[in-house]
Amino acid sequence: MDNASLAAAFEEIATLKELQGEDGFRSQAFRNTARRIETLPQSAAELFRAGTIKDAVSSLGKTQLEVIGQLVAGESCSILDDLRARTPPGHLEMLRIPGVGPKKVRALHLELGITTLPELAAACESGKVAAIKGFGAKTSEKILQGIAFVTSSGRRVRLDQAIGLAGALLDRLRAVEGVSRAEIAGSLRRRRETVKDIDIVATADDPAALIAAFVSVPGVKSVIGQGDTKASIVLEAESSGGRLSMGGKVGLNADLRVVAPGQFPFALNYFTGSKEHNVLLRQRAIDRGWRLNEYELAGCDAAISHEADIYAALGMAYVEPELREGTGEDAAASAGSLPALVRVADIRGVFHNHTTASDGADTLEAMARAAKALGLEYLGIGDHSQSLTVANGLTPDRVRAQWQEIDALNTRLSGITVLKGTECDILPDGSLDFDDALLAGFDYVVASVHTHFGQTREEMTARICRALAHPAVTMLGHATGRLLLRREAYAVDLEAVIQAAARHGKMIEINANPMRLDLDWVHCRRARELGVPLVINPDAHSTDELAYFSHGVDVARRAWLSAPEVYNTRPLQSVLADLKARRA
Ligand SMILES: [Zn+2]
Ligand SMILES: [Zn+2]
Incomplete structure (x- = not known):
């Protein structure tokens, strides 16, 4: 069981406990643990098996350890099962209505026996909801609007x-x-x-x-x-x-x-969060005998007109919003060791992009001109490889024809250099989709999984690690295959994958397509720790999508990455020399 699923189970327990009217502190404890697990770079399951989970998540009590034990063992979780059995599914849906929290859902249940959204809508229309103490006509009307919203839209x-x-x-x-x-x-x-x-x-x-x-x-x-x-x-x-x-x-x-002008920096800081970051700042204020809230830093007489002034008053460097997750930023900010985060303007080129030769919408030349217009120095082409026939993958003959086309284009165009790459399929057994002779002719190889997502975690991990060991592979494409809010990641041991990349000197892509954002920020940070270079790629399938790399910069910043840790901040000559050295 991966960290995301484990965290989701803890979140669900917290929410269900609230719906059951249990003590708020106990449900909050489960929510805090969910949050800790979600941001753990190591596998919580492995830490549990090694008996060291409490070192990483110190707040774990006996009950929570039992929950982890059951989930890690693949058993059903007794607490979760019990809570689910006692909670009508409609109550969870009601929580998505703006302004409706667990207390209101409980009141609706206790007063009117409501368990579904249609029942709730009917009760609003008949005036029964307005009659409940603490509700009223206005609330009832808002709930009706909210039901319409919930049934027509997603959660996030x-x-x-x-x-x-x-x-x-x-x-x-x-x-x-x-x-x-x-x-x-x-x-x-x-x-x-x-x-x-x-x-x-x-x-x-x-x-x-x-x-x-x-x-x-x-x-x-x-x-x-x-x-x-x-x-x-x-x-x-x-x-x-x-x-x-x-x-x-x-x-x-x-x-x-x-808010009033004098409150603005405090309100902006407070409402930016995260909750965990706010706790850190409040504690620092308390340590100095002050009190920080969304309106003021009471007791401190420093002049504060910007957010940065709050951090300075608290004796720390300014913390960029992307780092405010309660994952060590306070210690780094007081030690002066926060990284200078990579910026969109630092990106000099991109490596993983498609043209009409495979499943892209625009020609090689159109893509090159668009990349130049974006201010990039180099554009790497990574069309699909032969076995991916659904995406019109290139045969070896078509690859060689594309190389000639690229050479011709490079002599014709100035101000942009097109690089010869491929998004080569990692076949189910971990071998690559082209033979070594052909692979040696590319400037670089992005290796990606596009098929057999249903393999076991062990099979998928071995498959990707084997590909990373191949000398021709330069970087791993979209490491988990997830599509945000649509498709779960395939089962894979990312820690093992990142270790393999480190061992073989390979890079990992931050696929910046906003549907993917894959590798995610937590694992990018782990890759950073292990010295694995990250590469921000738009995976553009049209000229419009080239600009997607800015979303990858957002991920990189959340992962504490500075420009030198992102490969494609390097200028063209440095990239050419490095890619050549890798192929030697
Ligand atoms: Zn792909
Ligand atoms: Zn692609």
């Missing part, structure tokens, strides 16, 4: 979708007269790979005018709450139709908080 949206929606929203708010500052906060600012809402913090001369503008922006599907300084809306927009995306509408909650 991808980072790229949220960035698109939030950017447009922010532009409109900043255009309102008297708005001096408006910024994105929350997990979106920290660049989590999926988010469940947009948080905005702003200051304005006339908060009422800003709130009025916010609740009437284009794309508002419903207004969940509207006060003097705070409002919540549901936005709806067409999803960007990338090649791997399902398209259709996405719905997303957006919250605006308007």
Whole structure:
């Protein structure tokens, strides 16, 4: 069982406990453990088997250890089974309604016996919900709107979708007269790979005018709450139709908080989170005899007008939002050892891209011109290999024809250099899809798994490690095959894969297609620890998708990566020399 599944089980236990009305501290303890496991670089299952899990997750109590033991052994988890049996599935769905938490779900159940969304909708319409103590007509109406939202939208949206929606929203708010500052906060600012809402913090001369503008922006599907300084809306927009995306509408909650100018840095910091990071900062304030909250740093007389001033007052370097996950950033920030994070402008070229020769939408020349227009120095082509016939994989003859085409293009075009690569399939037994003679002719080889996702964890791990041992392989493509919110990763021991890459001197790709973001930030950080170079690749299938590499930069920053640790920040000559040395 991998960490993500283990963490999901702990999350579920926490939520179900809340729905059962159990003590909040006990459910929160399960949630904290979920969070710890999710950010563990090692396999929690292996740590458990080795008897060292408590060293890594110190908060584990007896019950939680039992839960891990049962799940790791592949047994059913008695606590989880019991909670599930006692919880109607409809109660979990109700939690997705904006403004409805475990307490409200319990009240609806105890007062009206409601167990499903349709029952809840009917009870709202008949006025029964409005009559419950603490609900009222307004709440009932919001719940009805919320049901419509929940049944028409997913739980979370991808980072790229949220960035698109939030950017447009922010532009409109900043255009309102008297708005001096408006910024994105929350997990979106920290660049989590999926988010469940947009948080905005702003200051304005006339908060009422800003709130009025916010609740009437284009794309508002419903207004969940509207006060003097705070409002919540549901936005709806067409999803960007990338090649791997399902398209259709996405719905997303957006919250605006308007604060006084002096409160702005504190509110921005607080609402950016994470909760774990906020705990670290609050503790540092307490250590100095001060008190930090979303309005002020009480007791401290330093002048604070920006977030960075808060960190300085607390005796630490500024922590970039992407690092605020409670995973050691406070210690590094006070020791002055935080990395200078890689930036989008540092990226000089990309290696994994497709053309019309396989399953891309644009020609080699169009891709090269688009890469040049983006300011890149080199564009690596990685069309599919022969056995991937569904993606029109290239035969050896077609590969050689493409090499000639690339040579001709390079003499014709200036300002961009096209490199000869391949996205070579890793066959089920771990061998490669071209013979060694042909592989030796490429500048580099991206090796990827595209078939037989159902192999066992042992088979898949051995398969990928064998490919990494092949001398022709330069880098591993999309390491887990996951599609965010759509397809789970295949079973694979990533620790073993990263170790193999380290052993054989190979790189690992951060596939920056926003549907993938694969390798994820937790394992990128592990790769960094082991000195494995990461490569940010857009896996572009059209000229538009070349710009995807910026999403990979977000992942890299969350993984603490600086420019020298990302291979494609190197200039062309350095890359050419290195690739040549690797083939020698
Ligand atoms: Zn691929
Ligand atoms: Zn690809």
